[in-house]
Amino acid sequence: MKLVTAIIKPFKLEEVREALSTIGVQGMTVSEVKGFGRQKGHTELYRGAEYVVDFIPKTKIEIGIDDAQLDAVIEAITGAAGSGKIGDGKIFVTELERAVRIRTNENGPTAL
Amino acid sequence: MEQLAELSYALDTFYFLMAGALVMWMAAGFAMLEAGLVRAKNTAEILTKNVALYALACIMFMFVGYNIMYPGGDYEGGFMPVISFLLGAENDAATFAAGGDDAPYYSARSDFFFQVVFVAAGMSIVSGAVAERMKLWAFLLFAAVFTSLIYPIQGFWKWGGGWLNAAGFQDFAGSGVVHMCGASAALAGVILLGARKGKYGANGSVIPIPGANMPLATLGTFILWMGWFGFNGGSQLAVANFDDANAVAAIFVNTNMAAAGGVVAALLTVRLIWGKADLTMALNGALAGLVAITAEPLAPSPLLATCIGAVGGILVVFSITSLDRMKIDDPVGAISVHGVVGVLGLMVVPLSNSDATFATQALGVGAIFAWTFITSLVVWGIIKMVFGIRVTEEEEYEGVDISECGIEAYPEFASRN
Numbered sequence: 001m002k003l004v005t006a007i008i009k010p011f012k013l014e015e016v017r018e019a020l021s022t023i024g025v026q027g028m029t030v031s032e033v034k035g036f037g038r039q040k041g042h043t044e045l046y047r048g049a050e051y052v053v054d055f056i057p058k059t060k061i062e063i064g065i066d067d068a069q070l071d072a073v074i075e076a077i078t079g080a081a082g083s084g085k086i087g088d089g090k091i092f093v094t095e096l097e098r099a100v101r102i103r104t105n106e107n108g109p110t111a112l
Numbered sequence: 113m114e115q116l117a118e119l120s121y122a123l124d125t126f127y128f129l130m131a132g133a134l135v136m137w138m139a140a141g142f143a144m145l146e147a148g149l150v151r152a153k154n155t156a157e158i159l160t161k162n163v164a165l166y167a168l169a170c171i172m173f174m175f176v177g178y179n180i181m182y183p184g185g186d187y188e189g190g191f192m193p194v195i196s197f198l199l200g201a202e203n204d205a206a207t208f209a210a211g212g213d214d215a216p217y218y219s220a221r222s223d224f225f226f227q228v229v230f231v232a233a234g235m236s237i238v239s240g241a242v243a244e245r246m247k248l249w250a251f252l253l254f255a256a257v258f259t260s261l262i263y264p265i266q267g268f269w270k271w272g273g274g275w276l277n278a279a280g281f282q283d284f285a286g287s288g289v290v291h292m293c294g295a296s297a298a299l300a301g302v303i304l305l306g307a308r309k310g311k312y313g314a315n316g317s318v319i320p321i322p323g324a325n326m327p328l329a330t331l332g333t334f335i336l337w338m339g340w341f342g343f344n345g346g347s348q349l350a351v352a353n354f355d356d357a358n359a360v361a362a363i364f365v366n367t368n369m370a371a372a373g374g375v376v377a378a379l380l381t382v383r384l385i386w387g388k389a390d391l392t393m394a395l396n397g398a399l400a401g402l403v404a405i406t407a408e409p410l411a412p413s414p415l416l417a418t419c420i421g422a423v424g425g426i427l428v429v430f431s432i433t434s435l436d437r438m439k440i441d442d443p444v445g446a447i448s449v450h451g452v453v454g455v456l457g458l459m460v461v462p463l464s465n466s467d468a469t470f471a472t473q474a475l476g477v478g479a480i481f482a483w484t485f486i487t488s489l490v491v492w493g494i495i496k497m498v499f500g501i502r503v504t505e506e507e508e509y510e511g512v513d514i515s516e517c518g519i520e521a522y523p524e525f526a527s528r529n
Contacts, residue, residue, distance in 0.1 A: 045388050046320035047445075048433045 001096035001109060002070050003062065007035060008081040008089040010059045019080035020063070023072045026112070029062045039087040058089065064099050066109045114209070121208065121217055123352040127360075128222040134342025135229040139166045141335030142236040146243060147521070148329025149392065149444045153511025154244045155324060155521030161239045161248060165255045169232035172260040174199060177231060178224055181264035182272045189278035193265045199224055217350065226346055230290055231259050231267075233343070237294030240444035242301050244321075245308050245508050248516040250501040254491055258297055262487050266293055266480050281476035282468040285347035287407035287457030288476050293484045295451025299440070300488035304496055307441030309508055318436045321443070324522075326391055333395040337371050340402045344409040363409045367402065370409070370421030374401020377425030385429075393429055396445045400428035400453040407457040411464035420460055424453045 008016060013030065020028065034055035041054040065073055074091060082088050101111040143162035147155050179196040187194060203216040235255050242251060269276040270289050283289050313319055323329060344367045350356040378397020382390045401421025405412070412420065431448035442448065455477050461468040495501055502508075507515035514520070 044320075045386055045390065046322045047390060047392055047436075048382075048386060048429075049318040049320040049436070051320045 001099055001112065002065055002067060003094045003096040004065060004070070004073055004077075005092040005094070006061045006077050006081065006089065007033065007058050007091075008061065008077070009083070009087060010057055012081040012083075013059050013061075015080040016061065016077055019076040020073065023069070023076050025063055025065065025069070025073060025076075027063070031060045031062075033058050033060045037087070037090065056087065064096050064112045066112060117208075117211070120352040121219075124218040124350050125222045127351040128218050128226045128346060128349070131342035131346025132222070132226040132229050134339045135226070135233060135346065136166075136339075138229075138233050138336050138339030138343065139236060141332045141337075141339055142233070142239070143332065144328045144335060145332030145395070146240045146444055148325040148327070148332060149240070149323035150243050151321065151511070152324040152522045152525060153513055153520070155513065156517045156519050157248060157512040158239065158243050159521070160517055161251055162236060164248075164252055165235050165239060166232045168252060168255050169235050169259040170228050172256050173228045173231045173264070174224070175260065177260045177264040178227060180261070180272075181227065181267040182223075183268065185273070187268075188273045190274045191269070193268055217352075230286060230343070231263050234263055234286075234290040234294040235259055235297075237291065237446050237450045238298040238301060240446040241295075241298035241442045242305055243443045244512065245502055246301070246305055247499070247501055247503055248512070250495050250499055253495055253499070254297075254301070254488075257491050258488070262297065262484060262491070263293060266483050269479065269483075270476065276476055276479055279475060280467065280469070280472040281479075282408065282461050282465055282473065283458060283476060284408050284410060285344045285406045287403055287454045288480045291403045291406065291450040292454030292458070292477065293480055295447045295449075295454060296481050296484035297488040298442070299447050299451060300485050301492050301501075302440055302442060302447065304489070304492045305502055307439055308443070309505060311441050312436075312439050316437070323392065323443075329392065329395055333398055337368075337398060337402065340367050340371070340406075343367075344406055348410065359410055365414050366405055366409045366412055366417035369414045369418040370401040370405035370424070371398045372401070373418035373421030374398050374404070374425035374428075377401075377422035378429055381426050381429045392445075393432070396428050396432065396449050397425035399449045400424035403450055403453045404457040404460070406454075408461040408465050408468075411461075413464075416464060420457075420463075423460075424456055427456055428453055 035058050036054055036056055039056065041052050041056065043050050043052050077091055099111040100107055139162065143159055146158045146162065150158055176195065176197055178199065180193045183194045202220050208215055235258055267289050268274045270281060270283055308321060311319055311321060341364050345360050345363050348356055348359050348363055351360050374397040375394050379389055379394045382388065382393045401424045404420050404424030405417050428445065428448050431452040432445045435442055435448060458473045458477050459470065461473055462470055492501065503512055503515055
């Protein structure tokens with residue numbers, strides 16, 4: 001199993017959700033985060049004083065998937081979240097050692 | 113005839129009470145404006161400060177302040193205040209029925225009501241300037257002294273018929289007596305308090321600390337704008353005859369025009385110098401326009417009133433940035449809006465009112481500022497020595513909502529700045 005973590009632009013969330021559900025991904029966890037990569041911040045102005053905002057709001061999606069789905073998931077996220085502009089985000093894939101469905105105590109891929 | 117006289121008395125009293133109620137509503141305006149311009153972690157505390165200072169001002173003014181400010185005709189031209197406690201009696205029917213120049217034309221209690229909301233407004237100016245780092249109870253202690261002694265004594269000098277009034281100083285609704293007085297007390301406090309941590313950088317740079325709630329700040333400004341119709345309009349002190357009714361109408365119009373001029377001028381100014389339409393400056397511009405016209409809202413033409421407001425709007429923008437350059441940290445711009453523009457308001461009175469001269473106006477400015485600033489410095493200084501006026505660095509970081517109030521204004525929004 002794999003844990004796919006995607007950092008995307010917040011307004012892309014709905015598109016990514018739909019793209020994932022089309023290929024059969026049943027659930028996800030979403031959190032609001034801030035960050036920056038090579039995309040730099042922007043300056044804001046408040047009562048005449050300038051300040052640089054380094055951290056840009058992003059949305060983080062985490063999904064647990066079966067190994068077989070990995071390529072399709074990455075393609076779905078990239079297709080939906082990508083815009084060709086700086087700041088589209090990143091996808092990280094890590095090995096998911098174990099998964100449990102709390103309600104039924106199922107283990108492994110059936111728990112995803 | 114008697115019925116007409118009673119009706120006139122009732123109408124003037126009613127008008128006074130309604131105008132006073134409008135000025136009372138400005139307390140909500142100040143509370144919302146300040147709540148919007150401070151950070152979320154300090155919002156409950158500033159709201160508590162505003163509620164408490166209003167209540168405290170009413171009590172202290174009832175207890176001793178009102179009598180100091182209005183000792184009566186025997187003390188015309190006076191300098192030394194006279195102390196007496198609690199409110200006097202209401203007008204009696206016989207004095208009223210006797211008629212003539214000495215007969216009262218409105219209720220004595222309504223006079224107190226109208227005046228007490230002014231002292232609360234004046235004290236409220238201080239709360240914004242010292243926001244986010246002052247101890248709540250130190251502030252309230254100062255408020256008790258300000259509303260019972262400092263404000264009433266300078267108020268006596270002008271509106272109570274004292275020496276400033278005798279000298280010819282003009283201040284229709286309080287650009288000096290209320291606004292510049294409050295701002296002077298605020299300045300003294302801010303100087304002894306110091307700036308918020310992290311506000312000024314190493315090489316003189318100014319670090320913005322944005323307010324948490326622009327909708328509240330805007331709502332507060334509109335509430336103040338509306339309340340000002342009572343503030344200036346009520347200061348005509350009568351409405352129940354042809355001349356006074358027209359005067360009140362002119363005052364309402366001029367007050368409104370000055371605020372409008374202030375907004376547009378401030379907005380154009382910031383657009384020109386920074387390329388952005390800073391909402392907080394537009395709000396300060398409206399208030400600056402209102403303060404600028406408050407010294408003389410009756411005499412100018414509506415066009416002149418608009419221009420006076422506009423000058424206030426431009427001035428306030430530069431004053432705010434200048435104070436920041438001098439490292440005088442004023443989170444809401446109170447010292448600029450009420451103090452710097454208060455002086456402007458007093459000095460332009462001769463443009464429309466020939467009873468005033470630049471010399472007498474300057475005398476008033478100097479007297480009110482010197483008295484208020486120096487006494488405030490002393491009182492703040494004593495409080496600072498005995499109790500301390502600033503919260504600890506850790507309390508300031510955590511937010512004064514936690515340390516002073518034990519509650520949060522926005523408990524479900526977790527992020528801390």
